[in-house]
Amino acid sequence: MIKKIVYTLLFIWPSAILANEPKDWQLGFQKSASKSMDDIVWFHDYMLVPIITAITAFVLFLLLYVCVRYRASKNQVPSTTSHNTLIEVIWTLVPCLILIVMAVPSFKVLYSQDEIPKADVTIKAIGYQWYWGYEYPDENIIFDSYMIDEKDLKENQPRLLAVDNAVYVPVNKVVKVMITANDVLHAWALPSFGVKRDAIPGRINETWFKADRTGTFYGQCSELCGIKHAFMPITVNVVSEDEYNKWLEEAKVKFAKEEIKNKIKIVKKIREIR
Numbered sequence: 001m002i003k004k005i006v007y008t009l010l011f012i013w014p015s016a017i018l019a020n021e022p023k024d025w026q027l028g029f030q031k032s033a034s035k036s037m038d039d040i041v042w043f044h045d046y047m048l049v050p051i052i053t054a055i056t057a058f059v060l061f062l063l064l065y066v067c068v069r070y071r072a073s074k075n076q077v078p079s080t081t082s083h084n085t086l087i088e089v090i091w092t093l094v095p096c097l098i099l100i101v102m103a104v105p106s107f108k109v110l111y112s113q114d115e116i117p118k119a120d121v122t123i124k125a126i127g128y129q130w131y132w133g134y135e136y137p138d139e140n141i142i143f144d145s146y147m148i149d150e151k152d153l154k155e156n157q158p159r160l161l162a163v164d165n166a167v168y169v170p171v172n173k174v175v176k177v178m179i180t181a182n183d184v185l186h187a188w189a190l191p192s193f194g195v196k197r198d199a200i201p202g203r204i205n206e207t208w209f210k211a212d213r214t215g216t217f218y219g220q221c222s223e224l225c226g227i228k229h230a231f232m233p234i235t236v237n238v239v240s241e242d243e244y245n246k247w248l249e250e251a252k253v254k255f256a257k258e259e260i261k262n263k264i265k266i267v268k269k270i271r272e273i274r
């Protein structure tokens, strides 16, 4: 029965199947596509459901209890007690224990993201006002990635998220991302991979992800970087190893041609100025 309802919902709401981008009226995270994001979702649920819910309910209960039990009409002579050693020890120790219960798994998640395993693919992402530039240092591939204007969008390309030149990475491989910026602070963020790092001029930040399923994933610049901050999205295509190798071959030719074209343009401009 439940299965039927889920399938019906998926059928009448097809965008629910393609869960690699934000949805209208979405609550919660985008569907995870990496171990890092699984950990983050687990930690979020672990904090929210048992710990925060219990604390909130307990404090609410105490407030209501005090309001009712000690209201002026029922409690005309207030207590003058100002110290109770046992209670003071309890309300110091219990929050400490709660903090430890939260901190230990939080550090575990944090450090698992911080330690970069041996990378299979290395990408450099450079933030510019207002687009991303990418380099595959081992493959000699360099290209820029601009958002596609609304009027030029093709079918299935989401508004404000699709780009002209997407990043390609192989599935189930460790991808190291080196992140920097050329002008102001930006941030390279991809929710489904659980990745977000500041892009700082003159400095390289590193992070990594290992996508565990193929598909197109969308992210955005996540550091307010100027007037077109909202218009420098990130598109990552996770593909099979074969498709990735094919893309590498094509990209080497395509972006080399573009580079030559750009150089010719610059030479022409210089000649015009002269």
Ligand SMILES: [Cu+2]
Binding pocket: 127, 128, 185, 186, 187, 221, 222, 223, 224, 225, 229, 232
């Ligand atoms: Cu930016």
